[in-house]
Amino acid sequence: MNSKDRRREIASVLSERPVSVEELAGRFRVSLSTIRRDLEQLAQAGQILRTYGGARAAGPGEKSLREREQIATRQKAAIGRLAATFVAPGSVNILDAGTTAGAVASRIADRTGITVVTNGLTTTQLLENSDGIELIVIGGTLRHVSSGMVGPLAEQVMSAITADAAFLSADGVTSARGLSEGTPEQASLKRIMVDNAREIYVVADSTKLGLESSHWWTALERPWHLITDDEATEQQLEPFRGLGNVQIHLAEPV
Numbered sequence: 001m002n003s004k005d006r007r008r009e010i011a012s013v014l015s016e017r018p019v020s021v022e023e024l025a026g027r028f029r030v031s032l033s034t035i036r037r038d039l040e041q042l043a044q045a046g047q048i049l050r051t052y053g054g055a056r057a058a059g060p061g062e063k064s065l066r067e068r069e070q071i072a073t074r075q076k077a078a079i080g081r082l083a084a085t086f087v088a089p090g091s092v093n094i095l096d097a098g099t100t101a102g103a104v105a106s107r108i109a110d111r112t113g114i115t116v117v118t119n120g121l122t123t124t125q126l127l128e129n130s131d132g133i134e135l136i137v138i139g140g141t142l143r144h145v146s147s148g149m150v151g152p153l154a155e156q157v158m159s160a161i162t163a164d165a166a167f168l169s170a171d172g173v174t175s176a177r178g179l180s181e182g183t184p185e186q187a188s189l190k191r192i193m194v195d196n197a198r199e200i201y202v203v204a205d206s207t208k209l210g211l212e213s214s215h216w217w218t219a220l221e222r223p224w225h226l227i228t229d230d231e232a233t234e235q236q237l238e239p240f241r242g243l244g245n246v247q248i249h250l251a252e253p254v
Contacts, residue, residue: 119138
């Protein structure tokens with residue numbers, strides 16, 4: 001059995017119940033290190049979740065922040081490093097909620113003389129001790145699953161702020177519709193971020209390109225930047241190239 005078929009079988013086994021690394025190694029007659037590499041690749045693709053000593057299937061519906069933190073970790077780190085180069089000295093920047101925006105925050109934590117406006121608790125925690133950054137945390141209703149603020153209060157505060165750049169995450173990104181989100185409140189707040197920022201940067205790993213799993217949308221009808229990882233295929237990128245108003249930036253591995 002080749003590695004691709006083995007990973008497919010592993011995902012099938014995990015869809016039924018959690019399994020340990022040792023059990024999988026015995027079942028497929030390969031080494032523990034081989035199974036760990038298989039599990040890492042499946043976790044990176046979002047198909048499974050690693051657990052202590054093994055793995056389990058990814059749950060249905062919207063993934064929690066903790067679950068998202070296990071997906072495409074290397075890609076998000078690379079995206080965060082590249083996105084941070086677009087944060088100009090003295091600028092005001094909107095950082096969206098989510099793990100990829102958090103990767104951007106981690107890369108600017110030692111900067112000085114910039115302002116960050118965020119609705120995300122991940123970014124808030126990463127920057128709370130960054131004395132050189134003026135951190136503005138907007139209030140609102142907390143979405144526990146994503147640790148992000150949404151709702152009328154969040155929109156009221158965001159409407160009163162203009163920014164040099166906005167770094168936006170999403171459940172999915174398509175050339176036809178823009179950014180997809182799990183709730184109308186998320187999509188509504190993102191529209192205000194788009195309207196109130198001079199430059200728009202969408203930070204999304206390649207697993208999200210073309211993904212339409214969520215049902216609420218924020219359109220991107222003005223020039224914008226897509227920052228994704230270098231595992232994005234030309235088939236994924238071609239629809240965005242065809243728009244004419246998107247600059248694509250591929251982040252190399254950290």
